[in-house]
Amino acid sequence: xxxxxxxxxxxxxxxxxxxxxxxxxxxxxxxxxxxxxxxxxxxxxxxxxxxxxxxxxxxxxxxxxxxxxxxxxxxxxxxxxxxxxxxxxxxxxxxxxxxxxxxxxxxxxxxxxxxxxxxxxxxxxxxxxxxxxxxxxxxxxxxx
Amino acid sequence: xxxxxxxxxxxxxxxxxxxxxxxxxxxxxxxxxxxxxxxxxxxxxxxxxxxxxxxxxxxxxxxxxxxxxxxxxxxxxxxxxxxxxxxxxxxxxxxxxxxxxxxxxxxxxxxxxxxxxxxxxxxxxxxxxxxxxxxxxxxxxxxx
Numbered sequence: 107x108x109x110x111x112x113x114x115x116x117x118x119x120x121x122x123x124x125x126x127x128x129x130x131x132x133x134x135x136x137x138x139x140x141x142x143x144x145x146x147x148x149x150x151x152x153x154x155x156x157x158x159x160x161x162x163x164x165x166x167x168x169x170x171x172x173x174x175x176x177x178x179x180x181x182x183x184x185x186x187x188x189x190x191x192x193x194x195x196x197x198x199x200x201x202x203x204x205x206x207x208x209x210x211x212x213x214x215x216x217x218x219x220x221x222x223x224x225x226x227x228x229x230x231x232x233x234x235x236x237x238x239x240x241x242x243x244x245x246x247x248x249x250x
Numbered sequence: 251x252x253x254x255x256x257x258x259x260x261x262x263x264x265x266x267x268x269x270x271x272x273x274x275x276x277x278x279x280x281x282x283x284x285x286x287x288x289x290x291x292x293x294x295x296x297x298x299x300x301x302x303x304x305x306x307x308x309x310x311x312x313x314x315x316x317x318x319x320x321x322x323x324x325x326x327x328x329x330x331x332x333x334x335x336x337x338x339x340x341x342x343x344x345x346x347x348x349x350x351x352x353x354x355x356x357x358x359x360x361x362x363x364x365x366x367x368x369x370x371x372x373x374x375x376x377x378x379x380x381x382x383x384x385x386x387x388x389x390x391x392x393x394x
């Protein structure tokens with residue numbers, strides 16, 4: 107809702123959230139465990155749904171699941187497309203589609219971020235399998 | 251993080267969020283369009299991922315999608331199991347599993363709520379298909 111926050115500040119906030127969201131896909135693409143560890147919230151309780159899998163709850167379990175995934179990830183870029191950012195004061199929700207390499211996006215993702223110590227950190231990730239992959243578009247992000 | 255908020259207040263907040271989460275499944279079970287309309291956020295931008303489907307963005311589109319779903323929903327209860335609540339000041343995230351009737355839960359759900367005018371209203375719903383259904387448990391909700 108951002109009562110009383112200027113549109114310039116809102117744009118800066120959205121840009122910061124999109125940057126945090128981008129850092130997640132960058133860490134994924136580079137199989138960078140240290141970056142993945144850094145970007146998850148350190149104080150708030152975190153949770154993650156990997157595609158088609160049950161909930162992973164808590165920072166240690168979530169990071170262990172990513173270490174496992176990144177160790178076995180096929181080489182190639184994990185893309186995030188059509189990102190839409192909603193900022194709710196100190197929390198932000200990003201919806202987007204995820205694709206690997208040059209393939210059409212095959213996953214729908216919800217990423218939630220929380221502002222901790224001035225940084226937008228990931229507090230929740232939910233990736234679900236799409237029945238029909240989303241063709242690639244030229245737009246990389248949208249705001250509302 | 252709830253700095254300075256007592257554990258009693260936290261428990262009350264989590265109970266209120268769980269009640270809002272329960273209202274969503276109640277509206278689903280009863281195919282109650284009016285209740286579904288009431289429980290979605292009226293000010294914040296809302297979004298929804300129905301199982302395996304692309305994003306539905308904005309209140310009008312989200313409510314239209316639910317009217318369509320509720321019109322064609324098979325009769326029977328939509329259950330929410332193993333709900334875990336995380337409160338981030340004026341936003342709350344619920345993870346849970348969804349099951350229809352007496353079937354094992356076949357969907358993983360992320361539900362995000364925002365505090366608007368004193369009420370916890372749904373701002374985001376993401377349901378993803380589970381590879382393996384989750385057997386029924388006796389616990390209906392958990393908090394962290």
